[in-house]
Amino acid sequence: MQAIQGGKAKHDTSDSHTMAGRLRGGLLPQASVYPAAMRATRELVRRRTHLRRKRAELLAPVQHTQSQDHRPALGKKIAYKAHRDDGAERLPAPAGHKSIEVDLALLDSSDQRLTALALHSVHTAKEHDVNTFYRLRSLPGVGTILARVMLYASHAIQRLPRVPDGVSYGRLVKCAQASAGKRYGTSGKKIGNASLQWAFAEAAVLFLRTNEAGPKYLARLEKKPGKGQALTLLAPKLARAVYYRLKRAVAFDMATFLHGERRGGGEPGVELEG
Numbered sequence: 001m002q003a004i005q006g007g008k009a010k011h012d013t014s015d016s017h018t019m020a021g022r023l024r025g026g027l028l029p030q031a032s033v034y035p036a037a038m039r040a041t042r043e044l045v046r047r048r049t050h051l052r053r054k055r056a057e058l059l060a061p062v063q064h065t066q067s068q069d070h071r072p073a074l075g076k077k078i079a080y081k082a083h084r085d086d087g088a089e090r091l092p093a094p095a096g097h098k099s100i101e102v103d104l105a106l107l108d109s110s111d112q113r114l115t116a117l118a119l120h121s122v123h124t125a126k127e128h129d130v131n132t133f134y135r136l137r138s139l140p141g142v143g144t145i146l147a148r149v150m151l152y153a154s155h156a157i158q159r160l161p162r163v164p165d166g167v168s169y170g171r172l173v174k175c176a177q178a179s180a181g182k183r184y185g186t187s188g189k190k191i192g193n194a195s196l197q198w199a200f201a202e203a204a205v206l207f208l209r210t211n212e213a214g215p216k217y218l219a220r221l222e223k224k225p226g227k228g229q230a231l232t233l234l235a236p237k238l239a240r241a242v243y244y245r246l247k248r249a250v251a252f253d254m255a256t257f258l259h260g261e262r263r264g265g266g267e268p269g270v271e272l273e274g
Contacts, residue, residue, distance in 0.1 A: 032159045041124045042152040046195060048117055048145075055110040062103050078104075081111060121148055129155075131249070138251040139242065140214065141206030149199040150242060157246040166243040170196035172236040196239075204235040213254055 022028040034042070062078055125133050125148050136147040160166045167173055168191075175188035208214040208231075221230040241257055244250075 038128055045148050045152050058103050058107050062100055135245050135251050140211040141203050146199050149195050153193050153195045163240050163243050167236050167239045170239050172239050200235040200239050203238050
């Protein structure tokens with residue numbers, strides 16, 4: 001309030017006058033209060049991203065130790081537990097053997113903790129809003145992980161009255177800087193929800209991998225902006241589709257998704273109003 005008020009003195013009287021004036025002119029943005037019963041689970045879902053990054057940091061030392069000893073590449077992903085059986089035995093030196101053994105043990109422990117966290121959050125998500133949880137999973141490529149992130153990050157979609165508001169909230173649009181008819185670039189890349197940005201980026205890749213219509217749809221997108229930007233455009237289109245799924249409380253339908261794109265008008269990638 002001190003930055004908005006702009007005066008040297010800051011007290012309840014000046015803040016009240018400032019808030020009343022902005023409220024009268026419609027310049028005071030409304031805030032959405034997240035439900036208290038869902039806050040702990042939302043933080044738990046966010047915590048998973050941090051734990052996954054820590055787990056990824058354990059994979060690099062294993063590969064680095066192998067290359068230092070001039071050993072051939074493993075040829076398989078040690079991110080999967082079934083591929084870790086003979087990882088430590090490849091090194092004859094006791095120190096190298098022990099180093100990889102410790103890293104693999106930490107990976108096993110991390111996998112167990114992440115699995116327990118996932119099961120707990122899925123069970124809680126079903127208790128909070130099981131219908132929305134399964135509607136989100138109707139989108140091709142969206143599993144339990146992405147559905148949980150979208151559910152807790154975009155709760156109460158009614159607070160976003162328009163589709164562009166929902167897409168902007170997910171950090172999927174660029175904020176243009178312009179003056180006197182000239183565009184100077186973009187800004188505000190961090191305005192919005194970072195979890196939704198990651199979720200829709202992952203959903204765009206999995207959307208192409210899990211259904212036959214995905215690559216054909218991407219090929220249509222590549223005709224206008226080019227191949228390099230087609231995947232970037234797919235994430236906002238999926239965000240629009242998810243917005244309508246939540247707003248209308250209906251499951252995703254691929255035929256309707258593609259039909260809305262072909263018809264043109266309205267919001268691309270989703271069915272038209274009416």
